[in-house]
Amino acid sequence: MRMVIVAGTPGSGKTAVLIHALKRLIERGLNPSVVKIDCLYTDDDKKFAKIGVPTQVGLSMDMCPDHYAIYNLEDMISWADENESDFLVVETAGLCHRCAPYTMNCLGVCVIDATSGPNTPLKVGPFLSTADIAVITKGDMISQAEREIFRERVLEVNPQCKIIEANGLSGQGCVELGEEMLKSKEVALGKEKLRHSAPLAVCTLCVGETKVNKKYHRGILRRIDGFQSYKGE
């Protein structure tokens, strides 16, 4: 199974860009399946269904969407297998961007919105810095100078990535993304690893503690001065 994992900030145009790129894959005789991971709500499955791609939705609810995506990867692959697909596209709504959902052998695609300002690439962390491809959207909304500065900032964070400037409305740049997707490798699930560790988060907040006072908290905790400790049994 070949796999593409697409991550990006909400509203950056992941689905729109993907739909154009998937059309290219279908034209080239491939048979993709899509899994859309979101937190609370999505109707993107209807959009994918419109172009005839089998789609499954996963709502992570109160679990971190990236953890949820990673934990369910095996099931997604076997579901794509059942569809007789040769290609799985996972679109995930990562939120904090402290981690990155990409595995070693998948094609990691990060979709980032140029209107979010030139400092955004420096803020989003591994989901951009470990991506193979950075798709920059909404460049048509800003001046050429700002677009070039944004591009430079992306390269500062991830000098190896390939940058594709795309437009989800017109489909510009999406053919190129489709071509890159065709180059993705086979994943071997037994040995597949994440490119970046998930966040440090084993604490009482994870299991539902709502009190703010420090004395109620257990787990691996870090103080504002940087001191990190484990508290608990």
Added chain:
Amino acid sequence: MVDTITIIGGYDKQGNKEPVEEVVIKKGEIFGVVGPTGSGKSSLIGDIEQLAQEDTFSKRKILVNDKQPSYDDRTNPRKKMVAQLSQNMNFLADMSVGDFLSLHAKCRGASSKCVDAVVNLANTLTGEPIKKDHELTILSGGQSRALMVADVAIISDSPIVLIDEIENAGIRKHDALQVLSGHGKIVMVVTHDPVLALMADRRIVMKNGGMRKVLSTTAEEKTISKKLNKIDELMLNLRDKVRNGEVIEDIEMKDVRI
């Protein structure tokens, strides 16, 4: 060096082949793009900006010196052959004018010494002066536009310059056009303004997303263009007077015999 760019026609909004199959634009030429709103002028400019290779909605192909540009030529800002002045002038970057210009100079491989030159040039085109420590986001539409004109002229000093509806910005458009059409550059101007359209050597007429025809500016049109320029100067002078709080008592029409 860019001697020619060739636009090879694609398809209009309905998916029909464009009536104009090929346009070759030579070094030093000022080219207009005209047509009603929504007729595809900005997408034509967009295709040229990206040096499209049948990979945009229109499926047009752009050749530079009769050759297909390389991927690097198309994407690397240090090699970029096209400088674009788009309609979108809202700055979103949360930084000062000086920082922004030095960052852009770095992207384009230009010296950060040119920052002062850009600000000075911008201030010849706009009313209230722009300062280096101004935040970008407080600039007015006209100031942003003037700053971008100066940026395109100095930092993004590319052989092809694309200008999208410069008349909308309330800046001195003749001066701006002069600043931008430096020696030997190909200049493409998208415009609804007859003054600018007739200043061009040729113009593409757009309709329904396709290039309908290419017109050469006739000798009569050149004469009319000169008259229109006079009217325009008159309007600009009046505008300056009104802006500066003067009372208009009379206007000089003797230069403009229509």
